[in-house]
Amino acid sequence: MTSALINLAAERKSADVTDWAARLGWVVGLLLFIALVYWLMREGWKWRGTLQGGLPELPAAPAEPGEPTLTMSGRYHGSTTAGEWLDRIVAHGLGTRSRAELTLTEQGLAVTRPGAQDFFVPAAALRGARLDKGIAGKVLAEGGLLVITWQHGDTTIDSGFRSDRAAEHTAWVEALQALAPSHNQHSTDMEGAR
Secondary structure, X not given: XXXXXXXXXXXXXXXXXXXXXXXXXXXXXXXXXHHHXXXXXXXXHHHHHHHOOOOOOOOOOXXXXXXXXXXXXXXXXXXXXXXXXXXXXXXXXOOOOEEEXXXXXOOEEEEEOOOOOOEEEEHHHEEEEEEEOEEOOEEOOOOOEEEEEEEEOOEEEEEXXXXXXXXXXXXXXXXXXXXXXXXXXXXXXXXXXX
């Protein structure tokens, strides 16, 4: 009877051994699933860029941009089709979030982005600015985001920025609103004269 109890105890003890092959198989399967999800996300990003291939190249800043009216350092949170805060534009690097330095002159808005493509918004292309809370999947406190609306080719674009000093946003909205209507009015007068 004693030897039977010892054998039973030995069997119970060996039953607790981990099946490493099965555990390793689950870990490898999970890693392959995660890699597949990331690959599908990357392909979706590339496909969105292909669909937006009709968007013209981004303009570069002029050689003589003029005297800066305002400057700001902060973050660029992305661009979307105007009025559609989740319809992200990824063509020409506009979907890449990055640090940004903004310089506003009478000729337009220069956006310098380390690690991403810089771009320039001519004053004639500016359509306005506002304070908002979200763009391209990024949500901040109410009024925590400076959204600049501009025309690029046939597409009206909203681009979102957040200053390192959020108190600057109001001055930027006022300056951009003052610059945008004067150029838009000039364009309308020119078309009426034709």
